[in-house]
Structure formats: C-alpha cells, structure tokens
Amino acid sequence: MIRHVFNYESRSEPLLSRNGFARRLGINLLAAFVLIAISLLAGMAGYHHFESMAWIDAFANASMILSGMGPLQPMETWGGKCFAGWYALYSGLALILISGLILAPILHRLMHRFHLDTEDDEEAEERGSK
Template identity: 50%
Template sequence: MYEHRREPLLPLGRFLWRLFWHALVSTGVVSLSLGIGVVGYHVTEQLSWLDALLNASMILTGMGPVNPMTTVAGKLFASAYALYSGVVFLAVTAIMMAPLAHRLLHRLHLPIEE
C-alpha cells in the first residue's frame, strides 16, 4: 500500500487520494462504533433512540454519559463501551495520521539530489 523508501515520493494527487481513503475508513469505524453504542444504550437502558445517540456520541468523544445508568446491564455496557471507545479513538487517530507520518518520514529519507 505504501511506497518503499527507495521509491520516489508519491505525487500529490495520489497522496490526497490516499488521505481520502483513510478518512473514509475512519468514518466507517466511527459510524460502526456509534451504531453499536446507540443500539447498546437503547437495549440495555431503554433510552429513546435520540437519547441513546446522545449518550453514545458523548462516550465516543470522551465526554462522558449524559443519562445516569440505572440497570446492571446498562452499567456493564457503559463501562465496556467506554473502554472500547478509548481504543477506537486511538485507532482512528492512527488511521488518519499514518499517511501523513509516512509521507514525512519518506521525504526525510529521500536521497539529496545535487
């Protein structure tokens, strides 16, 4: 997927296309994670779909829950979802930063032409 250090730097157009694909994958991961949270809060706490979306969004962004959890299942789900959301945050950050970091490191390792 990425060019070897002996290969030339990827042209800007193809690099932007690579950034687009990484953003698309990140959007998919976040959307799937948000969907898991919404369904989980709706099922375990019987929250309305809108309240479940709000809680899942707040947990996924690291802000914390809005509604207090009242059931054992809801508390267990909320704690597991919070841990999962932390991992998703790190993964999405890595997915988005990978092309930028690779391009920078690739640029630094290109031979200097005189």
C-alpha cells in the first residue's frame, strides 16, 4: 500500500487518467483515515488508562487534541499530564502528515498539469535546435 501512496509519475510521463487520479486520491484518503483511526484509538486508550476517563470522555478529549482544539477536561494525575503532553505533540505532527497525505495527489496533479510538455513546446524545441 505504501508503494501506491507515494508512486507519482515524473514530469516526462503523461498525466494520469481521471480514474487513476481518483484511485490515487482514494488510496491517500484511506491511508489518512487509517492514521486518524489509529491515533484516535491510541489517545482514547491513553486517557482511559492514565486518567480513568469513561470511554466517551476519552474519545472527546482525544478527538479534540487530535484536531488541534485542546483538551476538554484538565488532567489530574502526573501520568495523565505526561500522556496528554506527548499526545498533543504527536497530534500536531499527525495533523501535518494527514494534511499532506490528502493534499499531495491534488497538488501533484496540478503541478504536473502546469509542467506537461505540449505540442507547442515540442515545436519550439525543434525550431531552436535547427
């Protein structure tokens, strides 16, 4: 799956078909969703374990931290505070990674389209080499 997520065509290759682009975007969205789900489950488990929160409260806190909003409840234990700090640091980086996963195929297609060699470019190269 990782090979498909990061396998982009080079500048000299033709633009990917719409179906191919939709498949690439779908794979990246799936990878982003899996990363979000794993991160959310890890946060919920941490809050449940360290702060003895009910699962719904752990979900609310983990999802708020993961989205960059901040915790709903203050932490009361040393372990909970330590976990919340590390989870917040991880969540900031995960947010950047997930955004990159989602935007990469779109930006790559846009940049590839702008840099495609056209027939006019080929004719200009031929005239310049003569």
